[in-house]
Amino acid sequence: MPSSHRPITVDRRGFLGLVGAAGLSYAATSCAGPGSTSGGGGAAPTGGSATDTISFAHWRAEDQQVFDKIIAGFVDGNADAGVKQDISPSQDYQSSAIQRLRGGEVGDAFTAFRGAQFEDMVSAGLFAELTDQDFTSGYSERFTPVGQKDGTQYGLPYQVVFLQPIYNVDLFEKAGVSELPKDWDGFLALCEQLRSADVTPIAWPGGDAGNAAQLFNSMTMNNAPSDDFGTKIEAGEYKCTDDWFLKTLGQYAELAPYMQKNASGSAPEPLQQLFNEQKAGMLATGSYHIAATRALGAEFAMDILAPITTTADEARYEGVHNATFILGVNSSSDKQETAVAWLEHLSDPEVAGEYANGTAQHVTVDGVEYTNADLKRIEPWLSKNTALAPRYQFLDLDVEAAVEAACVAVVGGQSPEQAAEEAQKIVDEQIG
Amino acid sequence: MTKLTGPGRPHPALYLFPLPAVVLYVVFFVIPTVQAVQYATTDWDGFTPDYESVGADNLVKLATGGDSLFTNALTNNLTFLLVVVVLQTLLSLGLALMLLRNSKVSVFVRSVYFLPAILSSVSVAFIWRFIYDPNVGPINQALGAVGLESLQSGFLGDPDQAIYWVAMTQVWAHAGQLMVIFIAGLQQIPEDLYEAARLDGAGRWQQFRHVTWPLVAPTTAIVVAYTTIQSFKAFDLILGLGGNPPRGSLDILSTRIYTTFTNSEFGYAAAQSLLFMAIILAVTVLQRRALALTQRGA
Numbered sequence: 119m120p121s122s123h124r125p126i127t128v129d130r131r132g133f134l135g136l137v138g139a140a141g142l143s144y145a146a147t148s149c150a151g152p153g154s155t156s157g158g159g160g161a162a163p164t165g166g167s168a169t170d171t172i173s174f175a176h177w178r179a180e181d182q183q184v185f186d187k188i189i190a191g192f193v194d195g196n197a198d199a200g201v202k203q204d205i206s207p208s209q210d211y212q213s214s215a216i217q218r219l220r221g222g223e224v225g226d227a228f229t230a231f232r233g234a235q236f237e238d239m240v241s242a243g244l245f246a247e248l249t250d251q252d253f254t255s256g257y258s259e260r261f262t263p264v265g266q267k268d269g270t271q272y273g274l275p276y277q278v279v280f281l282q283p284i285y286n287v288d289l290f291e292k293a294g295v296s297e298l299p300k301d302w303d304g305f306l307a308l309c310e311q312l313r314s315a316d317v318t319p320i321a322w323p324g325g326d327a328g329n330a331a332q333l334f335n336s337m338t339m340n341n342a343p344s345d346d347f348g349t350k351i352e353a354g355e356y357k358c359t360d361d362w363f364l365k366t367l368g369q370y371a372e373l374a375p376y377m378q379k380n381a382s383g384s385a386p387e388p389l390q391q392l393f394n395e396q397k398a399g400m401l402a403t404g405s406y407h408i409a410a411t412r413a414l415g416a417e418f419a420m421d422i423l424a425p426i427t428t429t430a431d432e433a434r435y436e437g438v439h440n441a442t443f444i445l446g447v448n449s450s451s452d453k454q455e456t457a458v459a460w461l462e463h464l465s466d467p468e469v470a471g472e473y474a475n476g477t478a479q480h481v482t483v484d485g486v487e488y489t490n491a492d493l494k495r496i497e498p499w500l501s502k503n504t505a506l507a508p509r510y511q512f513l514d515l516d517v518e519a520a521v522e523a524a525c526v527a528v529v530g531g532q533s534p535e536q537a538a539e540e541a542q543k544i545v546d547e548q549i550g
Numbered sequence: 551m552t553k554l555t556g557p558g559r560p561h562p563a564l565y566l567f568p569l570p571a572v573v574l575y576v577v578f579f580v581i582p583t584v585q586a587v588q589y590a591t592t593d594w595d596g597f598t599p600d601y602e603s604v605g606a607d608n609l610v611k612l613a614t615g616g617d618s619l620f621t622n623a624l625t626n627n628l629t630f631l632l633v634v635v636v637l638q639t640l641l642s643l644g645l646a647l648m649l650l651r652n653s654k655v656s657v658f659v660r661s662v663y664f665l666p667a668i669l670s671s672v673s674v675a676f677i678w679r680f681i682y683d684p685n686v687g688p689i690n691q692a693l694g695a696v697g698l699e700s701l702q703s704g705f706l707g708d709p710d711q712a713i714y715w716v717a718m719t720q721v722w723a724h725a726g727q728l729m730v731i732f733i734a735g736l737q738q739i740p741e742d743l744y745e746a747a748r749l750d751g752a753g754r755w756q757q758f759r760h761v762t763w764p765l766v767a768p769t770t771a772i773v774v775a776y777t778t779i780q781s782f783k784a785f786d787l788i789l790g791l792g793g794n795p796p797r798g799s800l801d802i803l804s805t806r807i808y809t810t811f812t813n814s815e816f817g818y819a820a821a822q823s824l825l826f827m828a829i830i831l832a833v834t835v836l837q838r839r840a841l842a843l844t845q846r847g848a
Binding site for chain 1: 596597598616618619682683690705708709789796797798812814
């Protein structure tokens with residue numbers, strides 16, 4: 119019998135070997151090299167029509183109902199179109215949005231955090247360019263650069279928040295505060311005045327890294343030798359052991375006695391309650407906590423202020439803002455025309471106003487009328503000389519965490535010098 | 551050649567039966583592991599097409615202590631592991647011994663102790679985040695109410711104590727679950743052995759030492775191994791209590807790897823993951839040997 123016609127016999131070892139070889143071959147072929155799939159990039163289409171149902175990926179579950187109303191308005195004007203919200207918790211969105219959005223199955227329109235996520239998404243080619251879209255001119259020129267990279271408009275920041283302490287206006291008046299401080303001595307005097315009125319001057323959630331670090335923005339905005347100090351720390355040009363940073367840490371130590379007890383272990387939720395019960399004069403987080411405090415039932419007037427850490431004439435900024443929730447069109451999407459139409463809809467001042475007043479947040483779109491009382495009170499800050507929140511300059515999360523943790527450590531009792539050295543050690547390791 | 555067919559040989563088709571399990575194993579374990587090895591030798595950021603091969607640099611840096619954040623997370627994790635394994639095993643064994651009888655009261659109390667196990671880690675974290683709050687939390691409030699302010703703690707805000715408080719939460723959440731496993735193991739021990747021991751004049755401690763402890767060995771091994779792996783993966787509890795990313799005093803290996811992935815360092819995070827697997831394997835093997843030695847000597 120010719121060998122080609124012999125029956126094939128397989129022994130046990132051969133069979134198992136065959137299965138193993140098949141598995142390994144499959145594993146090897148599945149392991150296409152890292153980075154073997156890349157995003158597209160390119161310009162988003164102009165002048166198309168909205169005929170698809172798109173996915174809108176974002177992280178703000180608290181805005182879902184407001185967006186539902188806005189989507190209803192969009193569908194009224196585009197009968198064949200639809201928008202489905204794809205909402206992830208903010209932490210998940212921060213860590214895994216790029217991977218989820220790259221395929222284009224979700225997030226035909228999407229959002230990005232300012233800072234590392236925006237930069238990474240641009241590098242991944244996730245954003246379709248918006249430079250040629252007419253509706254971008256409806257956005258304030260002050261904020262649109264946040265969505266640019268190398269002169270190209272990739273995204274449009276939608277929200278403006280002020281990342282500086284909020285305060286109880288009524289309580290300040292009762293404590294006899296007639297004028298807000300314009301320098302560091304004045305800020306300490308204000309804290310003393312509040313303490314004399316038997317209230318905790320500053321409620322600071324040192325136990326929650328994200329909220330705790332908002333104070334870092336206003337504590338550094340005038341102390342740092344340049345506005346891009348975060349970038350320079352990551353580049354090794356500035357160090358945590360530099361005088362300006364040691365001064366900042368020393369000022370944190372000066373504030374510690376005016377914070378609630380064990381401030382470095384406090385979570386934000388109990389402090390919101392403390393602030394709501396009018397037992398704390400300031401909540402050192404950001405304007406986003408005004409709406410949260412209102413939701414707890416607060417009826418007193420609230421405003422924002424920032425500690426000026428220098429003398430009045432040395433101060434470069436009055437406060438800190440951040441422009442975020444950067445809207446974009448997914449370059450991998452095959453429904454880009456509808457996604458562009460959705461962004462155009464959001465850019466309408468009336469729609470942007472509906473979003474702003476419904477979510478109690480300012481927006482970057484020009485010509486919006488704020489009807490929410492808290493937004494109206496804070497509206498003048500939109501034109502004040504505020505710094506773009508510096509903490510989002512950090513692109514390395516470990517560097518950012520190390521620098522900001524030094525402030526928490528100092529409030530917890532560590533010396534500024536030691537905290538600075540420990541932070542710099544980590545920074546050095548991370549930047550190589 | 552050994553033939554698959556023939557008298558006394560299983561039918562060749564039988565070898566197809568494990569195929570579904572093999573396929574699942576390959577897809578969900580072999581492939582990711584092979585990929586992790588491949589990624590670990592690169593500096594890939596997770597999304598761009600470009601990457602450099604770095605050989606064993608990532609692993610060498612981690613293994614030689616060149617990354618103090620990883621070393622800190624490892625130290626925290628081993629501390630957490632030690633506290634949880636010892637306390638949780640002792641507590642669950644103690645509870646099991648006390649609630650071994652199938653009386654109505656025992657069954658009720660068992661279910662009360664088991665209750666935390668059915669809560670999600672996130673819920674547990676939120677409950678304890680409130681309990682540990684230094685200002686409004688019930689522990690500091692109670693201490694303050696009886697004039698013991700000096701004993702009040704910063705809990706999670708105290709870098710020297712934080713990981714121990716998280717370990718306490720972990721023990722609270724899982725001791726009841728492991729108690730049930732111990733009860734199942736203890737109920738397998740024949741009563742005759744205790745009767746014989748009592749006839750030989752053995753007291754309660756001697757009965758425990760010479761009958762219970764050696765015979766509950768297989769259950770203890772399961773409990774210790776499970777607790778060990780659980781301690782290495784207390785990811786959601788840490789994030790719930792300490793925020794994301796957690797501060798250095800609360801960072802453990804799983805949260806460190808997650809932060810590294812989030813930081814767009816996929817290659818380096820893959821290297822951390824491989825080391826993580828190796829550490830769990832080594833600790834589990836060491837524990838099993840230590841337990842075997844202890845129980846052989848009993």
